[in-house]
Amino acid sequence: MNQESVRSLKGIGDKTGKLFEKLGVNTIDDLLHYYPRAYHAYEEPQSIKELEVDRMGAVAGILQKDASVRRFQNIQVITASLRDQTGTLQLVWYNMPFLRNTLQAGTYHVFCGKVVKKNNRLTMEQPEIYTRDGYLTVMKHMQPVYGQTRGLGNKAITRAVASALDSRQTERDYMPGKLRRKYELAEYNFAIQHIHFPTDRQDLLFARKRLVFDEFFLFLFGVRRLKENRENARSSWVMKLSPEVKRLKERLPYKLTRAQEVVLNEIEWDLSSGLVMNRLIQGDVGSGKTILAVLALLHTAYNGCQGALMAPTEVLAKQHYESMAQLFETYKIPKQLVLVTGSMTAKEKRTAYEKIKNHEADIIIGTHALIQEKVVYDKLALVITDEQHRFGVGQRERLGEKGQEPHVMVMSATPIPRTLAIILYGDLDISIIDELPANRLPIKNCVVDTGYRKKAYDFIARQVKEGRQAYVICPMVEASEMIEAENVLDYAQILSKEIPGPEIACLHGKMKGKEKNQIMERFASGEIQILVSTTVVEVGVNVPNATVMMIENAERFGLAQLHQLRGRVGRGKYQSYCIMVNCGDQEGTQKRLDILNRSNDGFYIASEDLKLRGPGDIFGIRQSGDMEFRLADIFTDADILKAVSEEVNELLEEDPELEQEEHQELKRKLDEYLERSYEKLNL
Ligand code: ADP
Ligand code: MG
Secondary structure: OOOOEHHHOOOOOHHHHHHHHHOOOOEHHHHHOOOOOEEEEOOOOEOHHHOOOOOEEEEEEEOOOOOEEEEEOOEEEEEEEEEEOOEEEEEEEEOOHHHHHOOOOOOEEEEEEEEEEEOOEEEEEEEEEEOHHHHHHHHOOEEEEOOOEOOEOHHHHHHHHHHHHHHOOOOOOOOOHHHHHHOOOOOHHHHHHHHHOOOOHHHHHHHHHHHHHHHHHHHHHHHHHHHHHHOOOEOOOOOOOOHHHHHHHHHOOOOOOHHHHHHHHHHHHHHHHOEOOEEEEEEOOOOOOHHHHHHHHHHHHHOOOEEEEEOOOHHHHHHHHHHHHHHHHHOOOOOOEEEEOOOOOHHHHHHHHHHHHOOOOOEEEEOHHHHOOOOOOOOEEEEEEEOHHHOOHHHHHHHHOOOOOOEEEEEEOOOOOHHHHHHHOOOOEEEEEOOOOOOOOOOEEEEEOHHHHHHHHHHHHHHHHOOOEEEEEOOEOOOOOOOOOOEHHHHHHHHHHHOOOOOEEEEOOOOOHHHHHHHHHHHHOOOOOEEEEOHHHOOOOOOOOEEEEEEOOHHHOOHHHHHHHHOOOOOOOOOOEEEEEOOOOOHHHHHHHHHHHHOOOHHHHHHHHHHHHOOOOOOOOOOOOOOOOOOOOOOOOHHHHHHHHHHHHHHHHHOOOOOOHHHHHHHHHHHHHHHHHHHHHHO
8 A cells, every 4th residue: 555645746746736635635545546437438530410419529620710719708718610521510618728729720630528509509618639649549448537626637637647557566466366266356456557547348347346346345344343343242331211211202292103113112222231232223314313313312311421423514413413402402301412523613622522521511412523532431322323324434443442332323314225234234233214204295396407497486485485495406616617517606696686585595515614504503593595505415404494405407416315405305394395407408317317206215216226227337326425435336236245245254254363374465455444444534
């Protein structure tokens, strides 16, 4: 493993180094594992008539005229036009005036880029430009397409990866030869090289399979280690079930569903059993997981112990804190809550840590800041993580080290079939909440095109008049020259003209934590009626008064992600609506969105999505945030997952401590893997 900084590569200075860090790439090793998001296969150039709108295409020919440069506001637009016997194609670039020298009349080029209709003219936007020979060279290989950030484009990343690959030392393959032969796995160094620069599709699949196998392999070893440490471990925290909790449950404004009751029973059994609880609570969005967490935390508090609740985002942590504080006030619960988040000032944090240490705090709520070294607990007996799929194996293990092995409960809305859940959460018992509260009206869905926007705005305006609230989701924070998609900042401007009156606010990941929290609080309290946001509200956020979820560029999101977003509405007694605006015009997209249109059931959606993508479609839109895998997809790679699970079991049976000579490399790799998942904690 190469832990040298990417800055040690030629051509990467301070500035580029910082941009790489933004992508989560710090070391050479990070860079080698920064896998392409897609691959571009360069095809034979086509005739202009053969080009398809909204697809990538390649054309070749001689320019009849010099390119021209114009200014629009502060953007320089350079255009050229290409003609062949079958038609005319416009070529457009932004802010690249220097191209004028290349694009002269009489010169021959190959252009390669996305084809769109602009003012009714067939146009290629920002195409790459090649000479004849240059194009022949790239045609021989598939080209990687990486996730990029402003100022760090695909070419620069590709170059950096190539140079990292060139300068790296080959690693000994740690995978036992027996397994490599049995599953026809590529050699490790080969796989790393070819996942970035495959010669063809088959080669790519070969490399990918090996790396997917590795991801599952290491992950499942981690899970096994957790399981062994925990199985049948006696708990120091044997609780007496508190009558106060029962009383609170009976006074809630709603009755728990049958499913919630069953799961609560399981939790209570665990807490009082004498064994350490390790339980996964799985339940679709809106199934009411939070109240179970609250009741479990209260049992803990009434037993004189501390309980902690961890959320994946600050927004969600803050919200859990607020709603619990309110509940405690309403029902006069004499237990103390403390919030710990990254955006608190050093002084605020010190005060919070102090309260935790001297046990003024009974229940502690926060982000992963909660498991940092500085936090010292007094009798930490229960740790709950909400939306657990955002936390890795290493993180879970570290939690266990925070005291005398607390009870652990993880809550997730990711709809994973039971057979897979048993493997992926092999160290946990599984409880499922398979029922929604009875007072819910099913969300009404529609998939529309952009022509429907005016109607949607009218609809939102009416809902707001009736006292309800709305979310509008855009994929981008601000305008971009490269990507044509709605952005939060401009959209909020437009919306305040289209729907005058209500308080409209923006929310996105580039805002400071404090600012985000304030906006979210004001939305939750009803001060803000319309929230224009990126997907930062995706998980967990609960504002039952919000009834409209309008999603712009719905075609850009994965189905699981759309389902999570939609789950932000329909959480109260009011009829709720989800308006998905499909801004593309590809047929497949419509089909995908129709699945959501048809059903509000997370499991159904996941299985239909899989059918549509097919196991072969490995670079389809990925499920959002599933576990901690970079390449592997638990659904499409389910077969590999199952096989790996069996192999890991067998291997550990044969050599439980990995002492055999041939397992030494594996042991080293595994330690490295777990070490790395700890480091990710201290971001
Ligand atoms: P999730 O499972 O997505 O985390 P929450 O726990 O946030 O869902 O619950 C969603 C909403 O449903 C909350 O407003 C909560 O108060 C409410 N709720 C929970 N359980 C019930 C129930 N049994 N009956 C009615 N409403 C409930
Ligand atoms: Mg939740």
